[in-house]
Amino acid sequence: MSKEILDLAKGSPKFLEEYWKNLDLSTTKHGIEYSNLRFSPNFGMDYIFNTTDEMKETIRKIHKAVGNANVQGKHIIVGNGVTHILMAAMYAYYKKYGNDSVIVKKPYYFRFPDFVKISKLKLVDDDSDKTLKPIELITTPNNPDNELRVSRSSSKQKIYDLSYQWPQYLENVVLNDTDIMTFSLSKSTGHAATRIGWGLVSNPEIAAIMEDYVENTTVGTSNESQERARLILGIQSELIENKSGLDCFSYGAKELKKRWDKLSDLKKDLTFEIVNKKNNGMFIWCKIKDGSNGFDHMMKNFNVKVKKGETAGMGSEYFRLSAGCSNSTFEEFYDRLKK
Numbered sequence: 316m317s318k319e320i321l322d323l324a325k326g327s328p329k330f331l332e333e334y335w336k337n338l339d340l341s342t343t344k345h346g347i348e349y350s351n352l353r354f355s356p357n358f359g360m361d362y363i364f365n366t367t368d369e370m371k372e373t374i375r376k377i378h379k380a381v382g383n384a385n386v387q388g389k390h391i392i393v394g395n396g397v398t399h400i401l402m403a404a405m406y407a408y409y410k411k412y413g414n415d416s417v418i419v420k421k422p423y424y425f426r427f428p429d430f431v432k433i434s435k436l437k438l439v440d441d442d443s444d445k446t447l448k449p450i451e452l453i454t455t456p457n458n459p460d461n462e463l464r465v466s467r468s469s470s471k472q473k474i475y476d477l478s479y480q481w482p483q484y485l486e487n488v489v490l491n492d493t494d495i496m497t498f499s500l501s502k503s504t505g506h507a508a509t510r511i512g513w514g515l516v517s518n519p520e521i522a523a524i525m526e527d528y529v530e531n532t533t534v535g536t537s538n539e540s541q542e543r544a545r546l547i548l549g550i551q552s553e554l555i556e557n558k559s560g561l562d563c564f565s566y567g568a569k570e571l572k573k574r575w576d577k578l579s580d581l582k583k584d585l586t587f588e589i590v591n592k593k594n595n596g597m598f599i600w601c602k603i604k605d606g607s608n609g610f611d612h613m614m615k616n617f618n619v620k621v622k623k624g625e626t627a628g629m630g631s632e633y634f635r636l637s638a639g640c641s642n643s644t645f646e647e648f649y650d651r652l653k654k
């Protein structure tokens with residue numbers, strides 16, 4: 316048995332680490348600005364409650380370059396990770412339409428029950444209770460199984476969490492165009508700890524409530540983080556638009572494909588089943604074939620820590636592994652599986 320516990324429970328997008336380490340920042344305008352980034356002594360003294368026009372323009376540009384969201388006529392709200400934007404969106408719907416619950420289909424991202432509880436709403440998994448007025452939260456592709464999801468309720472208030480709607484996780488990215496679409500710097504470029512997320516919102520009243528929410532819960536999203544995010548996203552837009560070098564999405568797609576191909580070769584000999592319909596995504600959603608406890612099985616047999624199936628609203632035979640871990644973690648995991 317290998318000595319060290321391997322943590323494959325955490326969802327840090329470290330598969331993009333090597334890309335950023337090796338990127339020549341001198342090849343793009345934003346890259347040069349990034350490498351010379353020095354916050355002057357008075358930088359950040361003027362409160363910025365939502366975001367700068369430059370940041371909004373950069374967000375529009377990256378979506379145009381990737382083609383994953385229609386930004387035409389959308390209001391942009393930037394928050395402390397997409398977490399903040401999802402909370403703001405739930406609050407805005409509750410405030411404007413009096414929604415009292417949130418529909419989320421299982422398996423779901425493990426933090427959703429807490430987000431809903433903090434928002435003082437009720438979590439349900441369908442709209443059969445006609446006494447409720449739910450918001451529907453649709454994550455597509457989904458965490459943990461990378462399933463492409465569509466709305467399945469009659470609720471008019473929908474939030475699309477598109478955190479994984481980037482080329483590294485999908486065969487084909489589509490042009491999304493819904494009322495509230497949310498994105499994360501974490502799952503797009505890999506910068507999880509910079510804590511930036513954004514929402515594209517059609518309805519100006521909803522957008523204004525969301526802006527107020529962000530302002531009142533933070534007195535403005537960190538401008539230093541926003542500046543970093545602006546340059547990181549700007550570098551990627553330039554690389555794609557000018558076809559002048561490898562962008563992080565193409566790199567990420569290649570890296571994850573390599574990993575999924577390796578796993579597929581092992582598939583038939585594994586003691587667990589991989590549930591993902593396609594061999595793609597940031598996470599590997601698994602099920603123990605004999606129905607026993609997935610977390611215990613992985614600890615006992617491989618010394619690997621996984622995310623428990625129960626956290627996604629499923630049974631204990633399910634579990635989630637991160638395919639988006641660092642190269643060395645993935646290699647070590649692969650070796651343990653192969654033995």
Ligand SMILES: Cc1ncc(COP(=O)(O)O)c(C=O)c1O
Pocket residue numbers: 326395396397398399424454458476478498499500501502507511512
């Ligand atoms: C589906 C989904 N939504 C939201 C988040 C939170 O993202 P952020 O780090 O931008 O707050 C995650 C992070 O793993 C996620 O998987």
